[in-house]
Amino acid sequence: MQANLSFSDFKTIVLEDYKIAITSRLTSLLGRKEVLTGKAKFGIFGDGKELPQIAMAKAFKNGDFRSGYYRDQTFMMAAGLLSVQEFFAQLYAHTDANAEPSSAGRMMNGHYGTRSINEDGSWKDLKNSKNSSSDISPTAAQMLRLVGLAQASKYYRANAQAIGQNNFSNNGNEIAWGTIGNASSSEGHFFEAINAAGVLQIPMIVSVWDDAFGISVPAKYQTTKENISEILKGFQRDEKNNGYEIYTVKGWDYVSLCSAYEKAANISRQEHVPCLIHVTELTQPQGHSTSGSHERYKSKERLDWETEFDCNMQFKKWILENGIATNEELNTIDNEAQIHVNVSKKAAWEAYLTPIKNDIAEVCDLLNELANVTQLTEIGNLKNELQNINEPIRKDIAIAINQSLRLSYKNQSMERERLISYKNQFLKINEERFNSHLHSQSKENALLVNEIAPVYTNESNLVDGREIMVACFDHLLSTDPRVLAFGEDLGKIGDVNQGFAGLQEKYGESRVSDTGIRELTIIGQGIGNALRGLKPIAEIQYLDYLLYALQPLSDDLATLQYRTKGGQKAPLIVRTRGHRLEGIWHSGSPIGMIINSLRGMHICVPRNMTQAAGMYNTLMKGDEPALVIECLNGYRLKEKMPDNIGEFTIALGKPEILVSGNDVTVVTYGSTTRVAEEAIKQLSEIGISVELIDVQTLLPFDINHSIVESIKKTNKVVFLDEDVPGGATAFMMQQVLENQQAYQYLDYKPITISAKAHRPPYGTDGDYWSKPNAEEIFEVVCNMMSDYEPGYFPKFL
Numbered sequence: 096m097q098a099n100l101s102f103s104d105f106k107t108i109v110l111e112d113y114k115i116a117i118t119s120r121l122t123s124l125l126g127r128k129e130v131l132t133g134k135a136k137f138g139i140f141g142d143g144k145e146l147p148q149i150a151m152a153k154a155f156k157n158g159d160f161r162s163g164y165y166r167d168q169t170f171m172m173a174a175g176l177l178s179v180q181e182f183f184a185q186l187y188a189h190t191d192a193n194a195e196p197s198s199a200g201r202m203m204n205g206h207y208g209t210r211s212i213n214e215d216g217s218w219k220d221l222k223n224s225k226n227s228s229s230d231i232s233p234t235a236a237q238m239l240r241l242v243g244l245a246q247a248s249k250y251y252r253a254n255a256q257a258i259g260q261n262n263f264s265n266n267g268n269e270i271a272w273g274t275i276g277n278a279s280s281s282e283g284h285f286f287e288a289i290n291a292a293g294v295l296q297i298p299m300i301v302s303v304w305d306d307a308f309g310i311s312v313p314a315k316y317q318t319t320k321e322n323i324s325e326i327l328k329g330f331q332r333d334e335k336n337n338g339y340e341i342y343t344v345k346g347w348d349y350v351s352l353c354s355a356y357e358k359a360a361n362i363s364r365q366e367h368v369p370c371l372i373h374v375t376e377l378t379q380p381q382g383h384s385t386s387g388s389h390e391r392y393k394s395k396e397r398l399d400w401e402t403e404f405d406c407n408m409q410f411k412k413w414i415l416e417n418g419i420a421t422n423e424e425l426n427t428i429d430n431e432a433q434i435h436v437n438v439s440k441k442a443a444w445e446a447y448l449t450p451i452k453n454d455i456a457e458v459c460d461l462l463n464e465l466a467n468v469t470q471l472t473e474i475g476n477l478k479n480e481l482q483n484i485n486e487p488i489r490k491d492i493a494i495a496i497n498q499s500l501r502l503s504y505k506n507q508s509m510e511r512e513r514l515i516s517y518k519n520q521f522l523k524i525n526e527e528r529f530n531s532h533l534h535s536q537s538k539e540n541a542l543l544v545n546e547i548a549p550v551y552t553n554e555s556n557l558v559d560g561r562e563i564m565v566a567c568f569d570h571l572l573s574t575d576p577r578v579l580a581f582g583e584d585l586g587k588i589g590d591v592n593q594g595f596a597g598l599q600e601k602y603g604e605s606r607v608s609d610t611g612i613r614e615l616t617i618i619g620q621g622i623g624n625a626l627r628g629l630k631p632i633a634e635i636q637y638l639d640y641l642l643y644a645l646q647p648l649s650d651d652l653a654t655l656q657y658r659t660k661g662g663q664k665a666p667l668i669v670r671t672r673g674h675r676l677e678g679i680w681h682s683g684s685p686i687g688m689i690i691n692s693l694r695g696m697h698i699c700v701p702r703n704m705t706q707a708a709g710m711y712n713t714l715m716k717g718d719e720p721a722l723v724i725e726c727l728n729g730y731r732l733k734e735k736m737p738d739n740i741g742e743f744t745i746a747l748g749k750p751e752i753l754v755s756g757n758d759v760t761v762v763t764y765g766s767t768t769r770v771a772e773e774a775i776k777q778l779s780e781i782g783i784s785v786e787l788i789d790v791q792t793l794l795p796f797d798i799n800h801s802i803v804e805s806i807k808k809t810n811k812v813v814f815l816d817e818d819v820p821g822g823a824t825a826f827m828m829q830q831v832l833e834n835q836q837a838y839q840y841l842d843y844k845p846i847t848i849s850a851k852a853h854r855p856p857y858g859t860d861g862d863y864w865s866k867p868n869a870e871e872i873f874e875v876v877c878n879m880m881s882d883y884e885p886g887y888f889p890k891f892l
């Protein structure tokens with residue numbers, strides 16, 4: 096706080112803070128009641144953590160970003176990012192983003208976020224607003240993107256001239272603020288992020304809200320020495336080494352809190368030094384959540400201490416003891432706050448309930464008419480029951496409609512038709528409410544990027560595949576200063592397969608960089624960068640190590656558009672390489688795992704480097720996250736260098752027919768396209784004609800349903816890959832047989848060929864005996880044909 100404030104200005108500030116603290120507390124208390132009386136499913140609140148969050152909000156400036164967790168309602172309120180009415184709207188799961196901007200009712204309460212993009216998907220002016228990335232529930236997961244949010248400031252500062260005016264940064268002066276509970280700091284995510292930010296030297300301030308418990312488990316089981324700032328002391332910077340500034344401050348001490356946050360913010364904003372603020376002696380007056388009561392695990396002494404050291408109580412005591420305000424003045428604030436909270440809660444409830452009640456009124460009219468015309472009293476009863484539900488939800492409406500339609504199935508009346516048409520409209524609206532926005536709905540959606548074919552001339556050279564990658568990334572880096580790439584060994588040596596060779600030298604360390612071995616925060620770095628308008632390519636060195644990175648990809652990146660109902664986007668491109676090389680941890684192809692956990696992302700599985708380059712070009716024009724899996728055994732294979740290397744694009748979701756044929760359709764992707772080609776050559780020698788289709792992208796999958804067209808011709812299909820049995824081949828089969836209804840054209844059972852259930856042993860023989868090979872494909876297809884036309888083709892078994 097300014098030192099030269101008049102007493103009256105000082106008092107105004109303090110009482111404003113007091114008002115926010117009290118308002119937030121009353122919101123928590125009333126919130127719990129709403130859950131316990133059945134109006135909401137679950138509640139988690141920020142009581143006991145009000146004061147430090149007010150101090151943090153004072154230091155939080157336009158352009159800054161928060162990456163926090165479910166305790167931060169007071170911060171959000173103090174920063175002007177959350178009203179009490181919005182808080183209750185989320186508690187009730189109001190599905191309108193205008194009423195509940197964080198998630199439009201999609202996330203449980205306490206999960207905050209601001210809206211970074213407009214309805215049309217374009218970015219808002221984030222450098223002139225206070226921002227919060229969208230919270231997720233997994234503990235410590237917020238730490239990963241926090242690294243990227245902070246690192247973006249460093250990138251904007253280093254590349255200010257090239258980037259120029261933008262919506263995200265003013266010379267990199269923005270801080271990324273993390274919050275985390277003391278117990279969640281036990282997670283590996285926390286330590287990895289702390290270390291990464293120390294190495295990177297970025298403006299990141301992490302607050303640990305320490306209430307000595309993680310649900311019921313006390314600090315002695317969570318943290319060595321029961322003290323996170325104590326054990327992180329080695330990160331403290333000194334004259335010789337970069338590191339952190341670390342502050343420890345009591346959560347009920349208003350003056351020390353304000354001062355610590357101000358100091359940390361100044362250092363971090365100007366010098367890009369990461370800071371840790373360990374806020375101790377916090378409490379949790381209502382326990383962890385509405386799921387249980389803390390009397391079960393806290394001693395009487397602890398509960399008594401929590402009552403005395405409740406930060407709001409201590410704040411009040413401090414105000415009174417220092418003569419800043421009288422008891423009467425504070426009581427007036429308390430009363431006004433109570434009224435405000437009550438009124439806001441009521442308004443939120445009415446705004447939530449009114450559209451549902453309106454729907455019920457409309458449906459009841461329709462049911463009434465149907466009951467009259469059919470003379471079915473059961474329908475009248477259903478209508479009465481629906482009308483009498485005190486706190487109805489949309490499920491009640493759907494059940495009443497469906498039961499009435501079933502009861503009246505013999506009646507073909509106008510009234511029934513009206514109910515059917517209402518039902519269809521109701522389903523559509525609810526699809527928008529509950530199922531929309533898994534992907535971008537903007538005009539930059541990658542599916543709208545037009546295909547541009549690669550151009551070749553007589554002069555086009557045959558080169559190693561990896562040279563195509565270098566040329567592609569060179570072009571992307573040269574044309575857009577927002578493009579940056581990072582990963583293990585990606586900087587100095589240009590990745591382990593030299594796809595970035597020479598590019599660090601050409602574009603500098605800030606744009607093409609090496610990271611530590613830290614897959615979680617490589618992804619977090621990418622997500623945070625992308626949330627702030629950059630175009631990161633984050634590399635995971637091998638597909639096998641994507642498992643380390645899967646949590647943030649699945650929980651955070653893939654859900655982002657959906658969980659914010661189009662309020663935020665992070666067009667991060669993740670690059671990796673896999674499918675084939677050597678041994679148990681260098682040749683995996685766990686594609687089923689990937690496509691099942693990453694709905695919301697595009698999953699590109701290019702068969703060669705030209706296709707990969709075209710996919711990167713497409714993705715860079717789009718605004719959605721994607722994973723590109725390059726073929727590990729493709730970097731040394733010869734390909735023709737396209738003349739329009741940075742221009743040509745691959746349309747996502749469009750398979751390519753690599754070989755035309757009439758007898759059997761083989762559907763595959765990635766490295767197995769080459770294995771299939773070999774088998775197809777052998778099959779053609781005995782007169783079997785195979786149509787080979789490369790799906791190119793698994794998500795999206797064949798959006799124009801082209802594969803069924805092939806099956807209409809061949810009436811037989813094989814799904815081939817090197818995942819486990821029932822992995823991605825099962826997915827492809829479901830898409831083609833069920834979605835494309837290809838089952839009706841089959842004259843033979845559909846077949847899948849995949850790798851063995853175990854991982855591939857080391858060596859070429861290990862690979863041969865555990866992954867599909869040309870001999871196996873030959874035999875399966877051949878036997879299929881001989882079963883189909885017995886006697887015509889030899890049977891090889």
Ligand SMILES: Cc1ncc(C[n+]2csc(CCOP(=O)(O)OP(=O)(O)O)c2C)c(N)n1
Pocket residue numbers: 166232233234275276277278279280304306308309310383
């Ligand atoms: C990865 C993961 N594991 C477990 C949980 C269940 N869980 C939710 S909150 C919580 C305790 C967190 O305690 P702490 O970090 O101290 O924060 P507090 O709730 O006390 O503010 C646990 C175990 C979870 N959400 N995510």
